Amino acid sequence: MTSSSSAGALVAAALLAVSTPALAHVTFETARAAPNATYKGVLRIPHGCNGQPTLKVQVRIPEGVIDARPMPKAGWTLETARAPYAKTYRQHGEPVSEGVTGITWSGSLEDGHYDEFVFQARITDAFAAGSTVHFPVVQTCANGTEEWTQIPAAEQDPHSLSHPAPGVTLVAAPGASASATAGSLAIEQPWSRATPPGAKVGGGYLRITNKGQEPDRLVGGSFPLAGRVEMHEMSLDGTVMRMKPVQGGLAIEPGRTLEFKPGGYHLMFMDLKEPLRAGQTHKGTLVFEKAGTVEVEYAVRPMGAQGAAEHKHH
Numbered sequence: 266m267t268s269s270s271s272a273g274a275l276v277a278a279a280l281l282a283v284s285t286p287a288l289a290h291v292t293f294e295t296a297r298a299a300p301n302a303t304y305k306g307v308l309r310i311p312h313g314c315n316g317q318p319t320l321k322v323q324v325r326i327p328e329g330v331i332d333a334r335p336m337p338k339a340g341w342t343l344e345t346a347r348a349p350y351a352k353t354y355r356q357h358g359e360p361v362s363e364g365v366t367g368i369t370w371s372g373s374l375e376d377g378h379y380d381e382f383v384f385q386a387r388i389t390d391a392f393a394a395g396s397t398v399h400f401p402v403v404q405t406c407a408n409g410t411e412e413w414t415q416i417p418a419a420e421q422d423p424h425s426l427s428h429p430a431p432g433v434t435l436v437a438a439p440g441a442s443a444s445a446t447a448g449s450l451a452i453e454q455p456w457s458r459a460t461p462p463g464a465k466v467g468g469g470y471l472r473i474t475n476k477g478q479e480p481d482r483l484v485g486g487s488f489p490l491a492g493r494v495e496m497h498e499m500s501l502d503g504t505v506m507r508m509k510p511v512q513g514g515l516a517i518e519p520g521r522t523l524e525f526k527p528g529g530y531h532l533m534f535m536d537l538k539e540p541l542r543a544g545q546t547h548k549g550t551l552v553f554e555k556a557g558t559v560e561v562e563y564a565v566r567p568m569g570a571q572g573a574a575e576h577k578h579h
Contacts, residue, residue, distance in 0.1 A: 291402050291413040293431050294381065298398075300435045301390040301453070303332075306400065307383050308431060313376030314406030321405035322382050323369045327398060329391030332356060333365040336383035341372030354389050355474065358522040376406075390453075392435055399430040447556035449477025450517065455561045457534070459543040459568045467491070467541050469532030469549070469563060470525045475517040482554040483523065484514035488563075489547055492536030499528055514554065543567040 294307035306324075313319045326333045328351050337343050346367035353362045374380050392398055401414035415426040423429040445452040455471040469488065475481060486494040496511040506528075515530065517523045525531045534541075541547070545565040552558050 290429060291404065291411075291431055293400075293433060296431075296433055297436050298388055298433050300392060301388065303385060303387050304433065305383065305385050306433070307381050308400075308402065310374060310380050310382065310404065312379075313374065314404065314409045314411050316376050317406040317408050318376055319374040319404055319406050321369060321371045321403075323367065323403045323405070324382070324384070325401045326364075326366050326368070326386060327400060328352075329354075329389050330386045330398065330400075331361055331364050331389055333368065333384055333386040335365075335368045335370075336385075338370055338372070338382065341370045344369040344371070354391070355522055356387065358524055360520070388433070388435065395435065397432045397434045399432045401430040445559055445561050447551075447553060447559040448481075449479070450475055450481060450553065450556050450559075452551065452559065452561055455549075455563045456570075457541055457547070457563045457565050458570055459565055460537065460541045461568070462540050464540060465535070465537050467534035467537055468527070469494070469534060470527065471532075471561070472522055472524045473517055473551075474522040475519050478519050479555070480516055480518050481556055482514045482516050483551060484554055485552040486532065486550050487552075488532075488534045488549040490538045490541070491534035492538075494549070495533045495535060496530065497533050498530050541565045 289311040291311070292309050294309055295305070298304040308322070308324060310319060310322060331350065331354050333345075335343055335345060345365045346369075347363060348366045349363040350361070353360050355361065368384055370382050388398055399416045401412075401416070404411040404413065411428065413428050413430055415429050417423045417426060417429065423432065445455075451474045453472040453474070455469065457467055457469050460467050467488075467490075469486075473483065483496070485496075488494050496515060497508050498511050499506055499508045511530070515523055523530070543565055546562050547565070548560060548562050550558050550560055
C-alpha cells in the first residue's frame with residue numbers, strides 16, 4: 266500500500282469512528298446547571314437508527330424536576346404526558362403536586378442529519394450540588410429504536426455504558442448564596458445587590474420555608490455593615506409603587522414560604538458604613554420568635570440583579 270493510500274485509509278477510518286452510532290450518543294448541549302433553578306435543556310440527536318430516519322423523540326422528565334415546558338418544533342407534532350409527582354414541591358411559594366412527566370416530538374429526521382429538541386424545566390432542591398440528573402430518551406426510527414436510558418451506578422463512568430441517558434450535573438455558581446436551617450425553617454439563597462458609592466441603604470433578599478408543624482415569625486436581624494436592619498413591603502397603590510416598614514414581624518405558617526424579593530417584601534440594610542460590592546459575601550443574622558437567632562451569609566450580586574441565581578421565572 267502506498268503512503269497516500271495509507272493516509273486515505275486512516276482518514277476513512279477516522280471518519281467511520283466519528284460517525285459510528287454507538288459513539289454518537291444523545292447528549293445535552295449544556296450538561297451543567299445551577300441547583301434549584303430553571304434549566305434550558307437542548308437535546309442533541311446526532312443520527313438515526315442503523316441508517317433509518319428518526320420519527321419520534323421521547324424524553325422522560327425525572328422525579329424532582331417540575332414545570333417542564335417543551336419548545337414547539339416546526340414540522341414536528343408535540344405531545345406531553347402529565348401525571349402526579351411522587352411528592353409535593355413548592356414553586357413561587359405555592360404547592361405543586363403534578364405536571365409534565367414526558368415530552369414527545371413526532372416528525373422525520375434523516376439519518377445523516379443532526380437536530381436539536383428543546384425544553385425548559387425547574388430542577389428542584391431534591392437534587393444537591395454535585396449530583397447528576399438523568400433524562401432518559403427513546404429515539405424511535407422507521408425500523409427499531411435507540412433507547413438512551415442507562416443510568417450509571419454510583420462511581421460508574423457513564424462513558425462505559427453503550428446507551429447512557431443524557432445527564433445534567435448540578436454545579437453551584439461562583440458566589441452562590443449558602444443555605445441555612447433553623448429547626449424546621451429552611452433559609453435559601455440570601456443575597457443582596459451592589460450599591461453605588463455613598464449609598465446609605467442596601468437590600469436583602471431570601472426565601473424562608475417552614476417545613477414544620479408550628480408557625481414561626483421573623484422579627485428582626487443584623488448586618489455587619491449596617492446600623493440596623495428593617496423589614497419593608499412594596500405594594501402598588503393605584504399606579505404608584507409605595508414602600509412601608511413592616512411592624513411586628515412576618516409570620517411563616519407551616520408548609521408556606523416567605524419570599525423576600527425586589528418589588529415585594531425585602532430587608533433594608535440602613536445606614537451602610539461602606540458600599541456593597543458585587544462578588545462580596547457578608548454574614549448577618551435573622552431573628553425568629555421561636556427558632557431564635559440564625560446566622561446567614563449574603564452573596565452580593567451586581568446592580569440591577571433580580572435573583573441569587575440570575576434566572577427568570579415564568
